[in-house]
Amino acid sequence: MAYSEKVLDHYENPRNVGSFAKDEAGLGTGMVGAPACGDVMRLQIKVNKDGVIEDAKFKTYGCGSAIASSSLVTEWVKGKTVNQALQIKNTQIAEELALPPVKIHCSILAEDAIKAAVADYKSKHGEMVDTAACKGSI
Amino acid sequence: MQPVTKLKLPIYMDSSATTPVDPRVASVMIPFLTEKFGNPASRSHAFGWEADKAVELAREQVAALVNADPKEIVWTSGATESNNLAIKGAAHFYQGKGKHIITMRIEHKAVLDTVRELEREGFSATYLDPEPNGLLDLDKFKAALRPDTVLVSVMLVNNEIGVIQDIAAIGEICRDKGILFHVDAAQATGKVAIDLQQLKVDMMSFSAHKTYGPKGIGALYVRRKPRVRLEAQMHGGGHERGMRSGTLPTHQIVGMGEAFRIAKEEMAQENERIRMLRDRLLNGLTSMEEVHVNGDMEQRVPHNLNLSFNFVEGESLIMAIKDVAVSSGSACTSASLEPSYVLRALGRSDELAHSSIRFSIGRFTTVEEVDYVIDLLKNKIGKLRELSPLWDMYKEGVDLNTVQWAAH
Numbered sequence: 001m002a003y004s005e006k007v008l009d010h011y012e013n014p015r016n017v018g019s020f021a022k023d024e025a026g027l028g029t030g031m032v033g034a035p036a037c038g039d040v041m042r043l044q045i046k047v048n049k050d051g052v053i054e055d056a057k058f059k060t061y062g063c064g065s066a067i068a069s070s071s072l073v074t075e076w077v078k079g080k081t082v083n084q085a086l087q088i089k090n091t092q093i094a095e096e097l098a099l100p101p102v103k104i105h106c107s108i109l110a111e112d113a114i115k116a117a118v119a120d121y122k123s124k125h126g127e128m129v130d131t132a133a134c135k136g137s138i
Numbered sequence: 139m140q141p142v143t144k145l146k147l148p149i150y151m152d153s154s155a156t157t158p159v160d161p162r163v164a165s166v167m168i169p170f171l172t173e174k175f176g177n178p179a180s181r182s183h184a185f186g187w188e189a190d191k192a193v194e195l196a197r198e199q200v201a202a203l204v205n206a207d208p209k210e211i212v213w214t215s216g217a218t219e220s221n222n223l224a225i226k227g228a229a230h231f232y233q234g235k236g237k238h239i240i241t242m243r244i245e246h247k248a249v250l251d252t253v254r255e256l257e258r259e260g261f262s263a264t265y266l267d268p269e270p271n272g273l274l275d276l277d278k279f280k281a282a283l284r285p286d287t288v289l290v291s292v293m294l295v296n297n298e299i300g301v302i303q304d305i306a307a308i309g310e311i312c313r314d315k316g317i318l319f320h321v322d323a324a325q326a327t328g329k330v331a332i333d334l335q336q337l338k339v340d341m342m343s344f345s346a347h348k349t350y351g352p353k354g355i356g357a358l359y360v361r362r363k364p365r366v367r368l369e370a371q372m373h374g375g376g377h378e379r380g381m382r383s384g385t386l387p388t389h390q391i392v393g394m395g396e397a398f399r400i401a402k403e404e405m406a407q408e409n410e411r412i413r414m415l416r417d418r419l420l421n422g423l424t425s426m427e428e429v430h431v432n433g434d435m436e437q438r439v440p441h442n443l444n445l446s447f448n449f450v451e452g453e454s455l456i457m458a459i460k461d462v463a464v465s466s467g468s469a470c471t472s473a474s475l476e477p478s479y480v481l482r483a484l485g486r487s488d489e490l491a492h493s494s495i496r497f498s499i500g501r502f503t504t505v506e507e508v509d510y511v512i513d514l515l516k517n518k519i520g521k522l523r524e525l526s527p528l529w530d531m532y533k534e535g536v537d538l539n540t541v542q543w544a545a546h
Binding site: 035 | 449450451453454457477487488489492524525526527528529530538543
C-alpha cells in the first residue's frame, strides 16, 4: 500500500523514541493496544510543576502508520498542559498523516495513548480521572 | 558455480507468489501469438493443425513432469479454476455416493472457498487442523473419515510455509475406502518429484506461473484408470473432452509445456542450488535472537523460508525492507486485523503471526542478493526492536503472556 510522505517521514525518522528513567518526577505512562491486534503503543509524558508537558517519549510495535501516529503525538503534546493534550482528537492525527480508512485505528490508538498517559500522570499526582478503555497494564 | 552479478534493486524474493517467465519459455510462446495463431480446434486447415500439434506437445510435456498420461491433462485458466473444477465437478458428479468433504484448514482459499460454496449447497465439510509443524496427522485424518465421505482435498506444498504433506499415505487411505482424492499441486511443480503412476491421486491441480511459465494457464490432472468423472463447470463447445469448454490459448499452453519441460530437466540441480541459498539465508537470519521458523524444516520445499521476527510487526518490517519483495503473514492492511490463517492454524501466537515474513527463493536468486537481504534485515530488525515496547519488556524479563492487554 502507498504511504503518505508524512507517514514515511515519521517512520524513517521517528521523533522522541525511548523512555524516561523510572525515578524521574512528573511522569505519566500509557500503554495501549495488544500484540494480538498487531499494535502496542507506549507513550510517556513528563509534566512540570505548572502542569505543562515538557517532554514526551514513545515506543511502538505496529505498522508504519502506528509508528508515525505515535511519533506525531509526542511532538504535539509537548508544550501543552495535560488538559490541552486531552483535546487532541484522532481525526486530527489521521488528517495530518493522511491515513487511509484501514489505518484509522492507528490514530485512535494514538489518541488513547495520550488519554492513558494523562490518566496515569493524574492518578499518580492525586487527580481522579476516567481511565482509558484500551490501556494495557503490567 | 554462482555467476557473479551486480546487485540490482529491488530484489525479488517472492517466488511463491509468482515467478518471471523464463526467457526460454517466452521465446517459444511468441510465434504462437503472431504467425502460428490458428485455433487448435480448427480441423479443416493447416493453421488449426499446427496449433493443435503444439497444444498436444505441451500436454505431453506437462504429463511427463508428473508421470501421467497426456490424455489425463485438462487445460484450465490456472490452479484456482483447476481446484474449482476438481472439487465442485467431482462433488456434484458423485453426490449420490455421499455429501461429506474433508480438507485442511491451511489449504489455499481456492480450495477453502470452493468447499464453503459446496457447504452452502448442502454438502458437509470437515476442516482438519495441522500439527504445529504444519503437517497432517494421519490418525486424525482417518478418524475424520465418515461413511458418506466422498472427496478429500489436501495440498501437496503449502503456499505460506512450504511444508510437504504425505500425499502418498493419504492417497492409500482414500483409495482403500473408495474416496476421491484431489491434490492442489500449484506450489509443487519443479520443487518436488511427482509420480502419478505411484501416487493414488485422482485429481491434481497445476499452475504455470509458479514454475516460470505464463500467468492465466493451468491444468487439472483427471485420472483415467480408475476413471474419474467430473461435472463440467464451464459449458460450451465441448473442448477438453467436455470437461472444460473454451478456445484453447495456444501460446499460454505452449509456454506451460516448455516451462514444465525445463522443470523436469533442471529441477534436481536447481533445487540443490536453491536449498544452499535458503540455508544461507536461514543461518544468516537465525543468528539473531527470537527468530522462529514457521513450519517443518525437513518436510519442506527448498525455496521457502517463513520466519517470525518476534517483537517486530510484519508490515513495518516490509516497509523497512522496501527494496526486497517478500510477503507478510501480518494482515495489518486488512480491515479485520486478522493475521495469517495458516500460521494461526499451526497454533502460532497472534504476535508471532503478525511478525512473520515469507521469503521465497527462485531460479534467478543470487548469493549476492541473499547476503544483501541478511545484512539489511539484521540492521532493520535491530532498529525496529529499539522502537518496540514489547522488545523492551522482553529484555526486562516480562512474560508478555502475563500482561493483560485490552483488545481493540
